Amino acid sequence: LSGGVALRDAARRGIAIDAMGGDRAPSEVVKGAVAAARQMPDLNLHLVGNEELVRNELEAAEWGGENIRIVPAKHVIEMGDSPIEALRRKRGSSIEEAVLLLRQGEADAVVSAGNTGACVAASTLRLGLLPRVKRAGIAVAFYAGDRPVIIIDVGANVASKPEHLIQYGIMASLYSRRILEVENPRVSLLNVGEEDEKGNRLTKETHGLFQKTRLNFVGNIEGVEIFRSASDVVVCDGFTGNIVLKVAEGLAERLVELFKEVLGQALDPAVVSTGEGGKGGEQAAVAAVLRRSLGKVHERLDYSEYGGAPLLGVNGVVIIAHGRSDAKAIFNAIRVARLIAELDLNRDITEEIQAFSERE
């Protein structure tokens, strides 16, 4: 478990992982890290957290390799903690130490499934923002139809100004093109109507500014269109984006429940025997098909499949994974963190933001 030698190997990418962050930490986080270490042996993983707990999990995962090391951290910021206050009170928390590893050049990226606000605050305070970037934004990608759609910002910045939204559009467009491999991504502004003049003061001002960028700006988009692949990048303020994300999560959860309920009733023997050909034993077959199908729908919806949400605009690669992340979600987050670091997305963002500022 001593990663010291590997660390000095400059050719290897290092990822700092907040081993204590998330509802299922450290167990699922460590499992995900072990899976990544196995599949990407050229990575150095730094598991930041309570040494004993993390070591136990590594042992439980039967990990004996060299490319994971434990970096001790004294505190854990809980999901319910007030971010700024917790960062002050719990100096040396796992998320803060992970971010510091990045700042010190020992890691190329950070992954955390912990308190989102604390992760944003620690990253912004300790790493700073990229040149000319005014606010960092969280970009969440999910499948709608057959293409990935990005929503930015989903909660880093709840008091957005027009120029923040423009920068979100620029940054997320690059993320879409370079990381998700969408050609010439269509960028839109989330609004209450498609007409140019619709919306509140923020969206009206922002709409005009977007038209001056070199982005493939396709105008306003309504909520219902997000899921119809009408756009590849949907820009909104962090208040709206956070609510959209959580409403979508709540509704999807409720819908899957509702399907189970309704199908459960449909599979009741009394119901099944009333005609449609179902007789006794066939129920098991139907139920099995349904269970598999529900699982697949869940997979297609699950944005953890995309490997967490990058915090775009900070001077470093920071990936925020969902609080409920399991090992697979953590594995995917590590994979995406690595990709963003390797492709040096932040260099592109810096150049584009500079080019846009100079044209203004």
Added chain:
Amino acid sequence: LSGGVALRDAARRGIAIDAMGGDRAPSEVVKGAVAAARQMPDLNLHLVGNEELVRNELEAAEWGGENIRIVPAKHVIEMGDSPIEALRRKRGSSIEEAVLLLRQGEADAVVSAGNTGACVAASTLRLGLLPRVKRAGIAVAFYAGDRPVIIIDVGANVASKPEHLIQYGIMASLYSRRILEVENPRVSLLNVGEEDEKGNRLTKETHGLFQKTRLNFVGNIEGVEIFRSASDVVVCDGFTGNIVLKVAEGLAERLVELFKEVLGQALDPAVVSTGEGGKGGEQAAVAAVLRRSLGKVHERLDYSEYGGAPLLGVNGVVIIAHGRSDAKAIFNAIRVARLIAELDLNRDITEEIQAFSERE
């Protein structure tokens, strides 16, 4: 089809229906009105719109009763029209004439599935607001779990101030209690976190004000909680509410599609025959169960079941039905319009708003 006699019977409730409003007007609107006229023979229904088209639909529906009359209107405001501009250009549109019937005392309520913005503008301009009410708000009710949940405002007012939101809470709480029969409705503020100090400037200011009301205010609510029956009335600004509503609509649509896709694959003979007991003919049985189940889920989600969304705060009963309303949705909207008029919800709203203003 001459309702003149019935009109002079003051004991009968009159409902003015925008026969031209909605994607499926006038056909589905007229069908819904005919169903209501059959089931509630004590109602007078005024179908406002193109006389010939409406008459043809009435004939197609084989309606020969006396409690429906046609009120001619010269214009139709289309779904895509800019509301204020269209009201100016198309004087005497079906929605405007319907609202005027209410103002003239010939109808007790208005139902429209047409252009929402035009309906809000016509109602606000022609009827005015109830005493001390600052802004009208659209209250949408839907099932989450086993209880109805109301979201207000879903788009009447995209530039909300704290006092508007407080009034929305008061009005929707009365709607919940008196019309949806929820006891002591829990009122919450839609926000990005549950802690009191969370949110943007609007929600922070509003939160403090809500604590001073006599409402059963349960604090901030996150998007994911809406569908967990954590609150009976969810208050938000019209920008956020409109986006929430449309995101929910888009996601539900997409999810039902996804279920169909995945289940379609699961029902492929090649798949079904690989083990789970399915053999040839049983597929039909499975498919039938699934089709029925999808239909039921759709029904449970469908907020048209609740009979449209009242525009609370205007001096009159105005029900906005979904643009895609079918006959059943129109029927339900008429039913709710009648109930709100009969129970005189606006008197309660006026009293509560006055009581709150005086305590301040």
